[in-house]
Ligand SMILES: Nc1ncnc2c1ncn2[C@@H]1O[C@H](COP(=O)(O)OP(=O)(O)O)[C@@H](O)[C@H]1O
């Protein structure tokens with residue numbers, strides 16, 4: 026048998042050959058398929074040959090191997106009808122591998138394995154390369170076949186092409202790291218549900234890594250039925266990305282759209298949560314006030330446009346009858362006047378004071394509807410003395426008004442509105458301001474009753490009176506600082522949840538694109554979307570934020586990881602742009618056939634339907650030209666905590 030320790034300079038290729046793992050001889054091969062002759066004795070010695078396992082076919086007994094074929098067992102095979110081939114196989118039966126075993130042919134139970142040809146390993150400039158086909162199979166018959174495990178298997182499943190490695194190095198240099206980008210260990214190779222032999226005592230497991238270069242700024246899908254380990258996979262990813270980025274001093278912001286509240290809280294099912302493991306680096310948000318959580322919501326008195334657009338969304342969704350005033354309220358905006366757009370300084374000042382008045386009227390409406398004013402906040406705006414004295418000489422709004430003072434002041438404005446318009450030229454009260462006064466006083470232009478501010482009352486809980494910055498800015502800053510942000514969306518209104526989810530995603534994307542467009546590198550951000558079918562619609566137009574991130578996220582350095590049980594609910598453009606796919610058990614052929622369109626998932630169709638083992642996943646990454654079956658590590662909060670505190 027070839028023995029790598031006798032080889033003076035064991036090369037990367039030769040190291041793949043593990044003589045103890047000999048399982049048989051290659052009978053025939055062509056470009057796509059191969060037939061392997063094996064025996065029960067050889068199989069047992071190699072700790073089994075499970076369905077879908079990798080095999081390597083190499084010249085036997087040599088110290089210099091030029092190339093090695095990579096195969097995957099796709100099933101067993103009948104003895105071929107071809108007489109010539111039968112003779113060849115019979116000859117192989119009596120051939121013992123170099124230096125191997127003393128059994129006689131009679132003791133062997135022979136059998137044939139059907140394999141798929143995955144590619145060829147060879148050396149170029151001393152580096153291991155994997156071609157995704159075979160160049161020449163004429164010499165293939167008679168090659169020794171091994172089932173790689175441990176280090177050799179790890180080399181196969183973690184193979185990264187020289188060009189991808191170069192890209193990883195370049196990105197690392199940009200980020201100021203030495204060497205390559207890191208890799209994230211997420212599990213170990215597992216071929217079949219029954220894993221007594223190939224992962225049992227004495228078997229060397231192979232750790233599978235997700236390359237940062239494959240993962241960062243890319244799309245990763247996590248598919249599988251409920252309770253087959255999708256959330257566990259996401260948790261594992263979050264924690265391994267966090268640990269690795271800490272070790273490498275590489276900042277990666279992570280944000281989780283947590284629809285079930287399982288990342289923010291310890292729940293009964295799974296002891297421990299991401300928030301508990303990384304208390305110093307995790308910020309939790311919710312739509313309703315809760316201790317230990319920041320409010321996702323905005324302060325409507327300060328983030329005026331944000332607040333107004335939230336109200337617009339809620340009002341539109343509530344399907345109230347549309348009065349003229351409500352229509353006008355919905356189509357308003359609160360964009361301050363721009364100096365460049367004004368013909369003179371005087372005009373700019375005039376527009377600014379009109380805008381201030383409109384803002385004040387809006388704030389008065391909110392206050393009247395019961396929206397709590399922020400602590401110490403008063404409705405404040407300047408009014409020129411001539412007009413002010415006409416309205417109420419004893420009140421100057423520049424000193425700030427309380428909610429009731431503002432109401433009274435606008436009430437007085439309305440009494441003399443006609444007079445004010447004629448004395449000050451036609452435009453002291455703009456149409457929008459007029460509408461807002463209507464809403465405040467519950468009277469339309471004809472003097473008839475309207476519900477006015479009452480329409481806004483049901484949405485009071487969306488206003489966060491104690492917040493001083495836009496929640497989106499705040500979240501983005503956390504991400505840029507490499508923190509973990511958990512959006513606990515398990516409580517609150519589903520419509521608002523989807524809207525908010527989009528708004529935050531849009532903000533992250535726009536902020537990062539703006540950095541990119543300035544010629545700088547945006548921070549690395551990973552967005553995890555749990556139960557993605559609730560957040561990312563299949564029928565969304567391409568211009569919507571999620572398909573946009575999927576298409577252009579790479580420039581903005583935004584990675585998206587989405588988890589769902591339904592492959593078919595995912596937007597086709599997002600699926601087509603997904604570089605990494607992790608699938609556990611699926612229970613129906615439609616979903617499987619959707620997936621079988623991609624790469625070689627078809628090879629695993631049967632096993633994905635049959636094997637329901639939790640965390641047993643088939644993984645296709647950008648770097649790997651084929652699917653790798655992996656048992657995802659369990660996210661173990663206790664172990665993780667020890668790592669964070671340095672206890673190990
Ligand atoms: N790789 C794994 N190894 C061991 N247990 C796991 C693994 N993945 C998940 N589990 C356990 O299985 C249960 C369901 O996992 P979960 O990740 O919540 O599934 P899903 O999100 O697909 O519904 C949880 O109790 C979890 O701890």
Ligand SMILES: [Mg+2]
Nearest residue numbers: 252255256257
């Ligand atoms: Mg889940």
